[in-house]
Amino acid sequence: MTVAVRTNVTAYATTHVATNMLRGLKQIIQGCGLDPNLLMTQWAVLEKGVATWLASGHLQALVLEIFDPSDRVDDRRGRFDFTIDYGYYTDGDGELWLDPRAVRQAILKAGSYPSACGYRFVADTAPGAPRVDGWSDTTLRSTAGMARRTVGTAIGGGSMGASLAYYTRS
Amino acid sequence: MTVLARRIASIPRRTSVETWHVISELLAPAGTPARTTLDAATGPAAMLIAEEVTGAAPIILSGGGPQLRIYTLHGEAAMEADLDQELGFPFVPTAGDWALSLPASPEDLEAVGAALAAISPRLSVRDSTDDDGVAVASRRSASIPTINTVELEQP
Numbered sequence: 118m119t120v121a122v123r124t125n126v127t128a129y130a131t132t133h134v135a136t137n138m139l140r141g142l143k144q145i146i147q148g149c150g151l152d153p154n155l156l157m158t159q160w161a162v163l164e165k166g167v168a169t170w171l172a173s174g175h176l177q178a179l180v181l182e183i184f185d186p187s188d189r190v191d192d193r194r195g196r197f198d199f200t201i202d203y204g205y206y207t208d209g210d211g212e213l214w215l216d217p218r219a220v221r222q223a224i225l226k227a228g229s230y231p232s233a234c235g236y237r238f239v240a241d242t243a244p245g246a247p248r249v250d251g252w253s254d255t256t257l258r259s260t261a262g263m264a265r266r267t268v269g270t271a272i273g274g275g276s277m278g279a280s281l282a283y284y285t286r287s
Numbered sequence: 288m289t290v291l292a293r294r295i296a297s298i299p300r301r302t303s304v305e306t307w308h309v310i311s312e313l314l315a316p317a318g319t320p321a322r323t324t325l326d327a328a329t330g331p332a333a334m335l336i337a338e339e340v341t342g343a344a345p346i347i348l349s350g351g352g353p354q355l356r357i358y359t360l361h362g363e364a365a366m367e368a369d370l371d372q373e374l375g376f377p378f379v380p381t382a383g384d385w386a387l388s389l390p391a392s393p394e395d396l397e398a399v400g401a402a403l404a405a406i407s408p409r410l411s412v413r414d415s416t417d418d419d420g421v422a423v424a425s426r427r428s429a430s431i432p433t434i435n436t437v438e439l440e441q442p
Contacts (some may be wrong), residue, residue: 129366130300136298138335143334153398160330161304168302213299213362274299 128172130275135168137272138179138199138279139150141220142238145181145197148224150232161236162251166240171277175246176201179279180239181232182258193258194230196284197223198265205270205278212273219271219281225267227283260284291376292345294340297359303328303333309373312356314348314380314387321381324407328389331402331412335391344390344415351383390415 139160146153156163170176183195239257262283272279293313297306307329315321325332335341336359345356362366390423391399391412403410 125366131299132302133299136303139303139334140337146349147394153395154402157398157402160333164302164304164333167328246319 123181127275130213130277131168131171133274134201134272134277134279135164135171137215139163140201140215141271141281142179142181142197143215144220145224146230146236148221149183149195149227150229151183151234151236152232155236159251162249163238164253166249169249170240170242170246171201173247174203174278175242176240177243178194178241180241180257181236182239183234183236184258185231185233186235188235193263193286194234195227195286196258196260196263197227197276198282198284199271200280200282202270202280203276205273206276208276213275214273216269216271223268223283225281226268227285290354290356290425291353292358293373294358294360294368295373296365296370297336297342297361298339298365299362300360300368303337304329306336306359307332310346310359313357313375314355318381319379319381321385321409324409325387327406328403328410331399332389335389335395338392338395340390340392340395340415346390347388348385349378349388349430350380350385352378352380357378371388385409386411388413392416 137154143153143156153214167176167179178201179199182193182195185194186192186197239255240252243255264287265282265284267280267282269280270278271281295306295309295313297303301309301361311325313320315325332346339359339361340355341359341360342361345358348355348357386409389403389410389412392415396412396414399412405414
């Protein structure tokens with residue numbers, strides 16, 4: 118019976134963290150003045166990938182890259198990272214919680230972007246991550262010349278914590 | 288107006304997309320024409336479920352039969368929910384003419400409305416904070432004595 122309960126706790130924590138990272142991304146996209154339509158159209162694929170890789174322990178970070186497609190020299194405009202710590206709670210009994218203030222603070226600090234900016238989602242996964250339909254391999258844009266700032270842990274559950282950081286061009 | 292309600296366990300029991308699939312199965316079983324429309328609405332619907340607006344304001348399906356109201360359960364309520372209470376309807380709710388209304392917070396109305404309009408005129412969004420129509424219907428349904436109390440809309 119204990120095993121069954123533990124299984125449920127782990128599964129619930131995975132779902133909680135996965136879905137709330139997507140909620141956080143939505144809050145960031147809207148708060149920064151970007152069009153949420155892309156997020157809506159990709160929601161199912163995003164949630165499937167993030168939940169799968171959280172459950173398998175391969176998801177290291179979920180990244181939102183913001184870029185200006187009209188800039189052919191340096192299109193980078195901003196970036197937000199949810200970074201996963203699988204040992205945030207050592208006993209694995211962490212309650213399911215969400216701190217929307219951390220997301221609001223990141224939005225406030227990062228500022229807004231022109232509505233013409235585009236964005237994409239990148240899952241940074243460890244080697245051996247299972248394939249998920251709708252996702253393809255890519256490489257993150259360089260962060261050279263950008264400053265990274267962490268606002269703290271935004272989501273927790275089970276043994277996991279997801280901290281939020283943002284990048285600005287320095 | 289006869290009103291039937293269901294409460295569907297959502298996050299963290301199910302992901303937002305899994306929750307929408309359960310709701311879609313209740314309203315339009317696989318293979319029915321309406322299911323294609325509901326499947327196409329997965330992104331915006333799942334996003335609203337994740338935002339938990341469907342916990343307080345129902346997804347409303349109106350058609351030839353009773354009005355159906357689907358709520359989602361979140362957090363501990365979802366974890367403790369009895370999935371056997373997620374009963375199907377003894378009819379196909381989308382068999383005839385039908386329309387589905389999703390609740391959204393004011394900041395999501397425009398984007399979700401545009402997304403749904405591009406899918407089907409049967410789909411619409413309404414302000415979840417301005418649900419006078421639902422409240423009026425709830426009071427009416429509470430006086431209907433012939434419906435199983437499990438299915439009654441709670442005022």
